[in-house]
Amino acid sequence: MIEWFDDLALGMRFKSPAKLITREDIKRFALEFDPQPYHLDETAAEQTPLKGLAASGWHTAAIAMRLAVEARPFGPHPLLGLGVDELRWLAPVRPGDVIRLKGEVIELTPSRTKPQGTVRIKWTAFNQHGNPVYTFTPIGVVPRRPGGV
Amino acid sequence: MIEWFDDLALGMRFKSPAKLITREDIKRFALEFDPQPYHLDETAAEQTPLKGLAASGWHTAAIAMRLAVEARPFGPHPLLGLGVDELRWLAPVRPGDVIRLKGEVIELTPSRTKPQGTVRIKWTAFNQHGNPVYTFTPIGVVPRRPGGV
Numbered sequence: 001m002i003e004w005f006d007d008l009a010l011g012m013r014f015k016s017p018a019k020l021i022t023r024e025d026i027k028r029f030a031l032e033f034d035p036q037p038y039h040l041d042e043t044a045a046e047q048t049p050l051k052g053l054a055a056s057g058w059h060t061a062a063i064a065m066r067l068a069v070e071a072r073p074f075g076p077h078p079l080l081g082l083g084v085d086e087l088r089w090l091a092p093v094r095p096g097d098v099i100r101l102k103g104e105v106i107e108l109t110p111s112r113t114k115p116q117g118t119v120r121i122k123w124t125a126f127n128q129h130g131n132p133v134y135t136f137t138p139i140g141v142v143p144r145r146p147g148g149v
Numbered sequence: 150m151i152e153w154f155d156d157l158a159l160g161m162r163f164k165s166p167a168k169l170i171t172r173e174d175i176k177r178f179a180l181e182f183d184p185q186p187y188h189l190d191e192t193a194a195e196q197t198p199l200k201g202l203a204a205s206g207w208h209t210a211a212i213a214m215r216l217a218v219e220a221r222p223f224g225p226h227p228l229l230g231l232g233v234d235e236l237r238w239l240a241p242v243r244p245g246d247v248i249r250l251k252g253e254v255i256e257l258t259p260s261r262t263k264p265q266g267t268v269r270i271k272w273t274a275f276n277q278h279g280n281p282v283y284t285f286t287p288i289g290v291v292p293r294r295p296g297g298v
Contacts, residue, residue: 033211036218036227049229049290057230058214062182062207069183078185080198081206081238088232141198 002075004145005117008105014121016067016101021055023095029059054092060099060134061087064125067101073121074142081138082118091133098128106137115144151224153294154266157254163270165216165250170204172244178208203241209248209283210236213274216250222270223291230287231267240282247277255286264293 002008030039034056037044045053055063069079093099107120119142125134151157179188183205186193194202204212218228242248256269268291274283 033215034218035215038227038229048227056214058207058211062211065205065207066182066184069185078187078197080187083235083237084233085236086232087234087236089230
């Protein structure tokens with residue numbers, strides 16, 4: 001069981017549960033945070049490069065955060081991020097899509113001064129067709145096992 | 150007035166309106182997308198590295214998107230991003246904070262094959278004390294002026 005930084009290893013993999021995204025979810029998020037035609041109006045969205053209604057990229061990012069929390073990569077420790085690298089939207093997320101997240105530990109760096117380490121997990125979100133729609137690599141901080149390794 | 154890729158210039162700056170973040174906003178977003186103690190429970194949050202209730206980083210990111218839309222850096226053209234580089238959370242966003250966004254064009258790359266260009270704007274969100282709380286550099290796509298420069 002993973003509990004501390006010391007329990008993580010390069011190449012370790014995680015999977016999240018699945019999450020359905022509805023038309024109502026897409027419009028509600030967009031109305032509050034990203035009020036643009038791609039995300040609010042089916043007819044107008046047809047005329048855009050997205051060729052139809054699609055979730056705001058930040059909505060996809062927020063759902064991916066929820067799925068990462070549910071994947072519990074750090075066991076009982078919450079996810080706390082300093083930032084994110086390589087955030088890319090790969091394909092539109094449509095009403096009715098079901099998203100899952102897969103992650104892999106790609107970097108582990110123990111702190112030289114604090115009882116913790118930074119962890120980079122490359123997460124990729126896939127839709128129900130198995131196509132990648134989004135990827136991001138957050139920089140997480142996890143405490144070291146008390147009393148040394 | 151900015152209308153096309155060709156109207157943008159390196160060093161061009163943008164400012165957004167301000168946005169107040171309430172305790173209720175923070176908890177509502179967290180309950181849906183980032184259900185962790187930092188963002189949901191005042192007492193539990195005191196015991197974390199954030200030392201008190203703070204907005205989910207993805208909530209701050211979503212608010213920043215809204216403010217970027219309102220800053221209209223591409224004039225009538227909507228914001229469409231391929232991804233984001235250098236996303237960093239710099240300080241906690243607290244209940245009652247008022248956030249503003251400032252942006253600067255740092256890279257302009259015309260496409261060699263399509264009538265468009267990619268634009269990197271480094272955005273930084275500041276709170277009411279003038280302290281930076283968040284920064285991100287989205288990679289935007291903007292059409293070129295029809296009929297050449």
